[in-house]
Amino acid sequence: MIKPIVGHLILRLTIWLLLTSDLSGINLAMGLAIALLLPRPDGRSIAVGDWLRMLSKILWAIPLAYLEAFEMLLRPHTQEDIVLERVPPQRSSQLIFLDVFVITFTPKTIVLRYRQDYYEIHRLRPRRTGRELEGHESEE
């Protein structure tokens, strides 16, 4: 299990080091002190497996976002709809934040609202072609 403060410490220290671009001991100590002095988040600990799954989801979201953008460029997405996606049970607030981040980062979907057990997502879709519509009607 990873405590929420560990994730925040890593993020704060990374931002500090990128901002100062100085890896000396004193600067590292200053960054660590500032990271510890800033307000601490509260929340439940997160299992290592959940963290790793989320990290791979975030890394995969970057190429996926560019793929979706090119898809939207080549095939105009003019249809809008709202879909509901269930939130996995016992989700911690940090993972819910990261879920919202990943969904909103990809250009076809934006989270509108988070409710107790589902995300309300606004989605863009391409207009159906005549052939697809015929197929859909025959299915019905």
Place this chain on the structure above:
Amino acid sequence: MINPLVNLFSYGCIGIGLLFWFWGTAFLPSRRSVLFKLHMLSIADTLGSMAILLGLLLKRPQEWPLLVLAIISLAIWNTVLGYVLAYCSTTEATHD
């Protein structure tokens, strides 16, 4: 002297970024919904600017800490503010 292949890749990234910028913002004066424009702006602002920064990172690798920080900040702030704008632009619907 920058490797010509890196130079080409760098200009490619900047070109894609500029394409996303102009294409994404072209929908702003249209009569589409605010949410549709937000989807397009997430392409222009977030993905377009990130591609331009990646192009700059390839051209000026010695400035990598600040450019990487700019890419991370862009990804986080644009996405989170996109969610805030989407949240504010829709009224609370009842699902009872």
